[in-house]
Amino acid sequence: MIYHLLYPLSETYSFLNVFRYITFRTIYATITALVICFVLGPWLIGKLQSLQINQPIRDDGPDSHLSKEGTPTMGGILIIFSVVISTLLWARLDIDYIWLILMVVVGFGLIGFRDDYKKLVSRSSNGTSGKRRLIGEVIIALVVSVLLYLKPDFSSNVTIPFFKTFLPDLGWGYIIFSTFIIVGAANAVNLTDGLDGLAIGPATICFVTYLLFAYITGNIKIAGYLQIPYVAGTGELTVFCGAMVGAGIGFLWYNTYPAQIFMGDVGSLSLGGALGTIAIMTKQEIILAIVGGMFVIETISVIFQVGWFKISNGKRIFKMAPIHHHFEIKGWAEPKVIVRFWIISIILALVAISTLKLR
Numbered sequence: 134m135i136y137h138l139l140y141p142l143s144e145t146y147s148f149l150n151v152f153r154y155i156t157f158r159t160i161y162a163t164i165t166a167l168v169i170c171f172v173l174g175p176w177l178i179g180k181l182q183s184l185q186i187n188q189p190i191r192d193d194g195p196d197s198h199l200s201k202e203g204t205p206t207m208g209g210i211l212i213i214f215s216v217v218i219s220t221l222l223w224a225r226l227d228i229d230y231i232w233l234i235l236m237v238v239v240g241f242g243l244i245g246f247r248d249d250y251k252k253l254v255s256r257s258s259n260g261t262s263g264k265r266r267l268i269g270e271v272i273i274a275l276v277v278s279v280l281l282y283l284k285p286d287f288s289s290n291v292t293i294p295f296f297k298t299f300l301p302d303l304g305w306g307y308i309i310f311s312t313f314i315i316v317g318a319a320n321a322v323n324l325t326d327g328l329d330g331l332a333i334g335p336a337t338i339c340f341v342t343y344l345l346f347a348y349i350t351g352n353i354k355i356a357g358y359l360q361i362p363y364v365a366g367t368g369e370l371t372v373f374c375g376a377m378v379g380a381g382i383g384f385l386w387y388n389t390y391p392a393q394i395f396m397g398d399v400g401s402l403s404l405g406g407a408l409g410t411i412a413i414m415t416k417q418e419i420i421l422a423i424v425g426g427m428f429v430i431e432t433i434s435v436i437f438q439v440g441w442f443k444i445s446n447g448k449r450i451f452k453m454a455p456i457h458h459h460f461e462i463k464g465w466a467e468p469k470v471i472v473r474f475w476i477i478s479i480i481l482a483l484v485a486i487s488t489l490k491l492r
Contacts, residue, residue: 134221134222134223134226135152135158135222135223136152136153136158136223136224136225136226137225137226137227139152140152140153155348155351155368155369155371155372156348156371158223158224158372158375159223159344159348159371159372159374159375160375161223162219162220162222162223162224162372162373162375162376162379163219163375163376163378163379164379165215165218165219165222165223165376165379166215166216166218166219166375166376166377166378166379166380166383167215167379167380167382167383168383169211169214169215169218169219169380169383170211170212170215170379170380170382170383170384170386170387171383171386173211173214173215174211174383174384174386174387174394177208177210177211177394178205178208178387178393178394181205181206181207181208181394182205186205186206186207186253187202187203187204187205187206187253188201188202188204188205188206188395188397189252189253201391201392204392204393204394204395205393205394205395206249206253206394206395206396206397207246207249207395207396207397207399207400208384208387208388208394208395208396208397208400209242209245209396209397209398209399209400209401209402209403209404210242210246210399210400211380211383211384211394212380212381212384212396212400212403212404213238213239213242213399213400213403215376215379215380215383216238216373216376216377216380217235217238217239219375219376219379219380220235220372220373220376221235223372223375223376224369224372224373225369225372228366228369229284229366230366230367230369230370230414231369231370231372231373233277233280233281233410233414234370234373234407234410234411234414235373236273236277237273237274237277237315237403237406237407237410238403238406238407239403240273240406241270241273241319241402241403241405241406241407242399242400242402242403243399244261244266244269244270244273244398244402245323245397245398245399245400245401245402245403246397246398246399247261248261248266248398248399248402249397249398249399267316270315270316270319270320270402270406271312271316273315273406274311274312274315274316274406274409274410275308275312277311277315277410278307278308278309278311278312278315278413279308281311281413281414282305282307282308282311286364286365286366287364288300288302288362288364288416289302289303289304289305289306289307290302290303290362290416291303291307291310291416291418291419292361292362292416292417292418292419292420293419294419294420294423294485294488295488295491297360300362310418311413311418314409314412314413314418314421315406315409315410315413316406316409317409317432318405318406318408318409318412318421318425318428319401319402319403319405319406319409320402320405320432321405321425321428321429321431321432322336322401322402322404322405322408322425322428323398323401323402323405324428324431324432324435324455325401325427325428325431325455325457326395326396326398326400326401327455327457327458328390328457328461328467328470328471329388329389329390329391329392329467329471330385330388330389330390330392330471331457331470331471331474332396332401332404333381333384333385333388333396333400333404334381334385334471334474334475334478335425335427335428335474335475335478336377336381336404336405336408337377337378337381337382337385338475338478338479338482339408339424339425339478339482340374340377340378340381340408340411341374341378341482342424342482342485342486343370343374343408343411343412343415343417343424344371344374344375344378345486346411346415346417347367347368347370347371347373347374347411347414347415348368348371349361349489350362350363350364350367350368350415350416350417351363351364351365351366351367351368351369351370351371352368353365359489359490361416361417361489362416364414364415364416367414367415370411370414370415373407373411374411377404377407384396384400390467390468390471405428408421408425409421412424420485420488423481423484423485423488424481424482424485425481426477426478426481427474427477427478427481430456431455431456431457432455434450434451434454434455434456434459435454435455437450437451437454438450438451438454439454457470457474
């Protein structure tokens with residue numbers, strides 16, 4: 134919005150020419166989202182507490198979590214609000230990628246909101262049925278995937294890390310592939326959101342990484358030099374990623390151990406859905422498994438645990454899944470689990486960035 138208001142005046146006032154630069158607008162989108170979180174955070178926490186919108190605690194979880202009873206949830210509303218406002222202020226609104234990514238953030242956020250609301254009404258950790266929630270997620274992801282596939286300048290080729298010229302074309306199958314990526318990422322982040330700051334930390338690291346990918350993919354010269362697919366318009370997603378980073382840091386201020394507020398499904402699903410969509414739009418789909426490797430590990434731990442439990446008549450691989458609970462039960466202090474998972478996320482992000490040259 135600011136771009137459309139002020140940049141046209143740059144012919145008269147040359148200093149307004151700065152708004153043409155994605156880097157400048159990304160910086161201020163980050164700052165704007167951060168400030169919104171800092172300003173509205175205390176008010177939202179107080180409001181949620183007054184409405185008794187508190188996180189139901191699982192009875193079968195680690196005993197240390199019982200002390201979290203009464204902590205307000207649905208804090209993801211703050212993330213969504215700050216990201217949407219910051220993006221609308223600083224991004225170019227004539228780029229359809231911006232509207233599509235905001236649709237995913239709000240759409241998945243609404244699904245998460247309904248899930249959180251059901252938990253609050255029932256006063257249990259059981260919200261909307263998994264089947265219904267999955268159907269909603271698939272519908273949104275499918276709509277976005279079809280719209281992307283129908284774009285004349287959007288390729289159905291898949292970028293394979295470490296390879297320059299091997300770009301398999303999935304044709305219409307790319308719709309199914311991208312739907313799976315978006316829904317899978319949303320649920321992977323949701324599974325990880327079990328400790329204070331555990332999900333928002335790695336998610337912020339992922340968005341920093343994709344901020345770089347979006348800028349490179351949308352710059353024809355840099356993309357050509359690195360021999361990665363150039364996608365016109367995706368450079369503007371750098372602004373969105375910046376807003377996500379700012380919102381993530383701002384929310385972490387209140388979500389860090391011991392948390393004053395939880396993001397809830399409204400936050401984790403919107404973050405994951407946005408992350409998967411960014412990976413599709415920037416044509417860095419497969420590498421999401423490395424960038425978001427921490428989320429992949431958490432998801433695999435649940436799949437293995439459930440699968441082994443069923444085929445071995447009740448035996449378990451881990452003391453509890455997702456795997457962060459396993460380390461808690463083994464005696465690791467919660468902050469130790471969180472920070473070590475953050476460290477792993479940083480290492481994985483660096484590995485992912487290195488693939489831009491290792492081709």
